[in-house]
Amino acid sequence: MKNIAKAFVLIGGLFGVSFVHAQQAATLYENVRVFNGTADKLSVPTNVLVVGNTIKTISSKPIEIPQGIVATRIAGDGRTLMPGLIDAHAHLYLGVPQSLLFDPATTPALLDQKAYESSKATLMSGFTTVRDMGGPMFKFKSEFDAAKAPGPRIYPSGTMITQTSGHGDYSAPEALPRSFGGPLSIGEVYRISTLADGRDQVLTAVRFNIRNGASQIKLATGGGVASPSDPVTVQEYTADEIKAAVEAATDLGTYVSTHAYNTKSVRRSVDAGVKSIEHGQLLDEATVKYLKNKDVWLSTQVFEEFDNTYSPLQRHKEHQVVQGESDVFKWAIKYNVKMAWGSDFFFQTYGVAQNQQLAKLKKWMSPARALKMATHDNAQLMALSGIRNPYPGKLGVVQEGAYADLLLVDGDPTTNLDIIADPAKNFRIIMKDGKIYKNTL
Numbered sequence: 201m202k203n204i205a206k207a208f209v210l211i212g213g214l215f216g217v218s219f220v221h222a223q224q225a226a227t228l229y230e231n232v233r234v235f236n237g238t239a240d241k242l243s244v245p246t247n248v249l250v251v252g253n254t255i256k257t258i259s260s261k262p263i264e265i266p267q268g269i270v271a272t273r274i275a276g277d278g279r280t281l282m283p284g285l286i287d288a289h290a291h292l293y294l295g296v297p298q299s300l301l302f303d304p305a306t307t308p309a310l311l312d313q314k315a316y317e318s319s320k321a322t323l324m325s326g327f328t329t330v331r332d333m334g335g336p337m338f339k340f341k342s343e344f345d346a347a348k349a350p351g352p353r354i355y356p357s358g359t360m361i362t363q364t365s366g367h368g369d370y371s372a373p374e375a376l377p378r379s380f381g382g383p384l385s386i387g388e389v390y391r392i393s394t395l396a397d398g399r400d401q402v403l404t405a406v407r408f409n410i411r412n413g414a415s416q417i418k419l420a421t422g423g424g425v426a427s428p429s430d431p432v433t434v435q436e437y438t439a440d441e442i443k444a445a446v447e448a449a450t451d452l453g454t455y456v457s458t459h460a461y462n463t464k465s466v467r468r469s470v471d472a473g474v475k476s477i478e479h480g481q482l483l484d485e486a487t488v489k490y491l492k493n494k495d496v497w498l499s500t501q502v503f504e505e506f507d508n509t510y511s512p513l514q515r516h517k518e519h520q521v522v523q524g525e526s527d528v529f530k531w532a533i534k535y536n537v538k539m540a541w542g543s544d545f546f547f548q549t550y551g552v553a554q555n556q557q558l559a560k561l562k563k564w565m566s567p568a569r570a571l572k573m574a575t576h577d578n579a580q581l582m583a584l585s586g587i588r589n590p591y592p593g594k595l596g597v598v599q600e601g602a603y604a605d606l607l608l609v610d611g612d613p614t615t616n617l618d619i620i621a622d623p624a625k626n627f628r629i630i631m632k633d634g635k636i637y638k639n640t641l
Contacts, residue, residue, distance in 0.1 A: 226251045226269045227604075227636070232276035234258070235614055237283045237576035237597035240568045242612060248281060250604040253634035254593070258600055274629065274641065280612055282571070283596050284328025284352075284605035284632060285620075286578035287554060288499050289478055289542025292318045292354075293335030293392065295550040298426070302370075302386060311390060315340060319351030321551030325623045328605035328632040329353040329595055331542065331582060333418045333457070333478065334360035334368070336391040341413075341590070350637055353591055353605070355582050357418040358409035359387075359394040360459070361402065361445065366436040367424030367459055368393035399444040402437075406448040406456075415585040417449045418478070421458040422465030425517045426510075426546050432461045432482065432517045435468060442472035453587040457499065461521060463487045470494050475584055476540070481525040488531040491538075497581055498532050499540040500525070502560045529564040540581045541573045552623060559621040567617035604634040608641075 227250040233242035249257040249265070257263050265271045293311065295318035300306055319340060322330060330352045337356045344351035362368030364377050368387055376382030378395060387393035396405040406417050421437045423430035430436070442458070449456045450473070457476035458469040463484050466477050470490065476497040480488075491498055503522050510518065532539050541561065543554045561570035579596025583589060594602035608629035613619040619626045630638040 224252060224269050225634075226256070226265065226271040227631070227634070228263060228265060228271045228273050229276050229281055229608065230273060232279055232281040232608065233612075234598050235280055235282040235571060236599065238572055240614065242280060242614060245278065248598065250606070250631070250634055253604055255598065255600055255602050255604050258598070274608070276608060279628065280609040281598060282607050282609060282613065283575040283598055284607055284630070285326045285558070285574050286582070286596055287322070287327050287330040287542050288540040288578045288581055289333050289501060289544045290322070290330035291334055291544070291546050292322065292330065292332055292337055292340070292550065293390075294546055296547065298547040301390070301547070308390065316349060316351070318550035319344065320349075322554065323350050323352045323632065323637060324630065325551050325555050326607050326620075326627045326630055327352050327554060328630070329355070329579075329582065329591075331355040331357070331416070333357050333544075334392055338413045347633070347635060352632065353595075355415040355585065355590065356413060357416055358412050358414040359391055359405070360418045360420060361394050361396050361405045361409075362420040363436050363441070364395055364397050365430060367420040367422070367427040367430055369395055370428065371395075399440055402441050402444045403448050406445050407452070410449070410452045410454065410588070414454070415588045415590055416454050417445060417456045419445050419456055419458045419474075421469045422460035422462055423517070424459060425514060425521055428511070429513070432520055435462075435465045439468055439472055442469055442474065446473035454585045466491075470496050476581060479521070479544075481521045481528050483524070483528050483531075485527075485531045488528060488537060489535045492535045495538070497538045497540055497584075499542055499581065500528065500532070501542055501544045502557050526564070533565060538577070538580075539573055540578050541570075555623050556621045559617045562617045568614040570617055571613060571620075604631055606631040
């Protein structure tokens, strides 16, 4: 082997080429206190070595940098090192005003530009991973993964699958459905939603999304706030149509999540095999307990009545949802339901507002529990995608071998959740996949 190495050096010299072993880049965080994603309190002063895109070593003792590694040393000075935040219900392609989506002058190029802006703002607010629940984010994901543009890791759903007259059907009222010879709806034009009626169309819609790279499937089985006409109390999709989606997703290695607020929609979804309920703010106590018994996730949000762009009907629906959310949070905590948190910003600006919504979880739980939900717990929901998981390593934790998605934070967010609400000031370093995207030290 030595002779072979010498031969390469000789050949390189003859042709003016230098053969040098590439040195692996690393980052050494020194004197930090770690929130590991699960603990109630910060660690003792600790050192954390990142090599490549993973956490190599965590120790309260000094860490010696291995030979062949070039490390950037960061003096933590007692700051908090924690996992990057995870938004379990994002719509990065829809971080625009609703009026823009329906403006005839709007082009896919403009919406793409806005998606890049939303994605960058999300990452720079400390959210290193999102589960995107409706939108054409596949090409963006590829670029972000390759570090060609700044953005979070993305678990894409592709188009949200919805029935005619359901949540996600933004067709003109008089427009014929596609199966009757009508045109694509505006949601279908931009690949935000797919209108699918009947078992066969639902099967095709699920398979289409997974062929494009979806890590999970999003189905609307109840009315929505932002949609133009369907009340939040109605049921959408028959049990057989939901089962069709579940069968197709299961066969192809992943799971179905459903948009649903009310009890009947949620129970129908759960009984059909759905693994994650998105929203659920109108549930009764018995149904929240039912989620626990069926081992189904409740992926919920903190909603408020603030969208002045909504119609009177939309504002009425928003009011109904907000009125129910406090009880649902309390019951989910009472019965220890698997809970995830997401922003669900829809026709709203992305960025620091996500952090502000996360901080409002303090109304129902301790800061440490809220942080656990937005890191470790959300990562467990991401992992439900099984063989479709685009990031099969550990997310949402500070552990040896986990992905190096890290935040260096001023103060102790396990005791003061408001620290999270001001990332521009308090997040000193934002690292995703071992690469530093922000450093204000």
